[in-house]
Amino acid sequence: EVQLVESGGGLVQPGGSLRLSCAASGFTFSNSWMHWVRQAPGKGLVWVSRINSGGSSTTYADSVKGRFTISRDDAKNTLYLQMNSLRAEDTAVYYCARGVPDTRGLLDYWGQGTLVTVSS
Amino acid sequence: DIVMTQSPDSLAVSLGERATINCKSSQSVLYSSNNKNYLAWYQQKPGQPPKLLIFWAFTRESGVPDRFSGSGSGTDFTLTISSLQAEDVAVYYCQQYYSTPFTFGPGTKVDIK
Numbered sequence: 001e002v003q004l005v006e007s008g009g010g011l012v013q014p015g016g017s018l019r020l021s022c023a024a025s026g027f028t029f030s031n032s033w034m035h036w037v038r039q040a041p042g043k044g045l046v047w048v049s050r051i052n053s054g055g056s057s058t059t060y061a062d063s064v065k066g067r068f069t070i071s072r073d074d075a076k077n078t079l080y081l082q083m084n085s086l087r088a089e090d091t092a093v094y095y096c097a098r099g100v101p102d103t104r105g106l107l108d109y110w111g112q113g114t115l116v117t118v119s120s
Numbered sequence: 121d122i123v124m125t126q127s128p129d130s131l132a133v134s135l136g137e138r139a140t141i142n143c144k145s146s147q148s149v150l151y152s153s154n155n156k157n158y159l160a161w162y163q164q165k166p167g168q169p170p171k172l173l174i175f176w177a178f179t180r181e182s183g184v185p186d187r188f189s190g191s192g193s194g195t196d197f198t199l200t201i202s203s204l205q206a207e208d209v210a211v212y213y214c215q216q217y218y219s220t221p222f223t224f225g226p227g228t229k230v231d232i233k
Contacts, residue, residue, distance in 0.1 A: 044213065044224055044226050044227045045162075045164075045170060045213055045215075045224040045227075046224070047220075047221050047223065059220050062221070095169055095170075103158070103175075103217055104158065104217050104218065104219070104222070105158075105217035105220065105222035106158075106160055106172075107160075107162075107170075107172065107215075107217075108172050108181070110170055111169060112168075112169055113169055
């Protein structure tokens, strides 16, 4: 059974940093492209970032480029999102999701999400 | 960026009746090399993550009831729930996965009338 479990969310002050983790199991993580998608409270879904299998290629939404870094540790089957210079508008539930092979950005499994609140 | 729009914002349908949601992309998501539309539909129930329902515009994900169907091509797409069940109450999102940033529609909330 595919499982994605996010952690690391919490309350952080504007300008602060946070690192999210997503522990994967039930599939060959190292072969999978992985994504982060966020959802502000009561709002819609916004794609944030993706990383290819192997970790050599990353892509970001303009709203987070230069502030967020996606990475992976295939030995630990874990995806990360390092978030720096956080702003109030980054407040959201952050989901990790598995990309379907050869589809660019189709997402077939999602974690339950972790809430990030940026507030003073 | 490809902008996705959905209509209506919300709809209420009687149990057993048809629900239709429309999605439009600001540019075509049909890839000519493989003749596939890079368009998906997700269902999100309160307090849950999104669930993939439909991909390539009309292919149902494994385990998705056949009352859910997708249609359309190019820039105009439709999700149809042929006979609404109580468990279908949710917000439905379309997504283009043709090019980054992969964008979602604003969502359509489906309720029981």
